[in-house]
Amino acid sequence: MRSLIDILDLTVEELDALTDKALDIIDHPAAYASACQGKKLATLFFEPSTRTRLSFEAAMYELGGHVIGFSEAASSSAAKGESVADTAKIVSCYADIIAMRHPRDGAALVAAQNASIPVINAGDGGHCHPTQTLADLLTIRREMGRFDHLTIGLCGDLKYGRTVHSLIHAMSRYEGTRFVLISPAELRVPDYVHDVLEGQRIPYVETANLESALPELDILYMTRIQRERFPDLAEYERLKDSYVLTAEKMDLCKREMAVLHPLPRVNEISVAVDADPRAAYFRQALNGKYMRMALILKLLAEADGPAPQPEAGLITGKYICRNPRCISAVEQELPQTFRQAEGGVYRCLWCDTAAE
Numbered sequence: 001m002r003s004l005i006d007i008l009d010l011t012v013e014e015l016d017a018l019t020d021k022a023l024d025i026i027d028h029p030a031a032y033a034s035a036c037q038g039k040k041l042a043t044l045f046f047e048p049s050t051r052t053r054l055s056f057e058a059a060m061y062e063l064g065g066h067v068i069g070f071s072e073a074a075s076s077s078a079a080k081g082e083s084v085a086d087t088a089k090i091v092s093c094y095a096d097i098i099a100m101r102h103p104r105d106g107a108a109l110v111a112a113q114n115a116s117i118p119v120i121n122a123g124d125g126g127h128c129h130p131t132q133t134l135a136d137l138l139t140i141r142r143e144m145g146r147f148d149h150l151t152i153g154l155c156g157d158l159k160y161g162r163t164v165h166s167l168i169h170a171m172s173r174y175e176g177t178r179f180v181l182i183s184p185a186e187l188r189v190p191d192y193v194h195d196v197l198e199g200q201r202i203p204y205v206e207t208a209n210l211e212s213a214l215p216e217l218d219i220l221y222m223t224r225i226q227r228e229r230f231p232d233l234a235e236y237e238r239l240k241d242s243y244v245l246t247a248e249k250m251d252l253c254k255r256e257m258a259v260l261h262p263l264p265r266v267n268e269i270s271v272a273v274d275a276d277p278r279a280a281y282f283r284q285a286l287n288g289k290y291m292r293m294a295l296i297l298k299l300l301a302e303a304d305g306p307a308p309q310p311e312a313g314l315i316t317g318k319y320i321c322r323n324p325r326c327i328s329a330v331e332q333e334l335p336q337t338f339r340q341a342e343g344g345v346y347r348c349l350w351c352d353t354a355a356e
């Protein structure tokens with residue numbers, strides 16, 4: 001049985017196969033209309049969502065399956081204090097596959113370790129969002145025709161933007177990828193993402209200046225400043241208008257490039273940009289549905305296979321995670337577990353924060 005918690009759970013070959021499958025679904029929707037007949041997807045959304053939840057639900061309906069679930073923590077037993085582990089065990093009795101979004105980093109991994117059905121991480125706190133990356137990948141393939149030799153600018157909240165972390169991990173595996181990381185100093189990518197870039201010798205630059213980066217980009221990935229993750233709202237107020245992509249700034253970009261955004265947009269892309277043919281973000285949202293269809297098919301097909309082996313070399317009880325947003329800070333009796341990562345550093349198994 002497989003789950004999708006981190007985009008690196010899938011090999012490059014598997015990502016290619018998923019995009020091929022999604023393209024086939026686009027061309028032959030009728031061939032898939034009863035592929036999941038009699039199967040149930042549970043959507044467990046402890047945090048707000050429009051695209052991710054509705055595209056999962058639409059995906060399952062278009063495969064002929066059924067959907068159960070909840071769209072806010074207040075209507076689940078989490079409001080009574082139920083743990084993520086218990087919720088995952090219970091939902092395994094009622095559904096065939098779970099898509100879960102949770103405000104805590106690492107919550108999806110806890111669910112996967114306790115469920116007896118595949119779990120898909122639909123966003124865990126400020127950590128990862130692998131199915132948004134699937135949508136991003138299909139968009140890059142359809143807009144640019146390739147995954148290699150692309151210069152990718154990521155702009156906005158690179159610290160708390162979970163979609164950014166997953167996309168960097170995924171694109172780091174393609175030849176010739178270069179990143180331009182555009183953010184205020186306070187919102188740079190976390191160190192576990194830096195470590196991947198350094199460890200794999202991926203060329204990247206960090207800058208605060210959007211305009212000067214624009215002319216060299218093949219992809220511009222704009223993001224929202226993640227208000228809900230800031231410990232200090234005054235800091236959010238100070239940083240919230242850091243970047244706005246306007247039609248004038250689009251004049252600085254290549255003619256052949258694509259602007260992506262996981263959405264929702266607040267004000268970081270002006271509405272006038274929507275009419276530009278390079279604005280791919282609404283097409284990207286549609287691509288997300290097809291990739292989620294391909295993913296559901298894959299994980300259900302592999303649901304009877306062997307459970308993945310637990311990671312070797314884990315250390316429990318030596319370090320304590322200092323990330324206050326980590327699931328290990330609240331989940332009942334969840335062991336403080338660390339693994340050895342890039343550069344010999346020990347990182348929390350649940351949220352990737354380095355041990356001190």
Ligand code: NCD
Pocket residue numbers: 051052123129132162163223224262263264
């Ligand atoms: C993103 C998310 O939830 O992380 N939205 C999405 O799933 N498309 C991005 C965001 O909320 O800014």
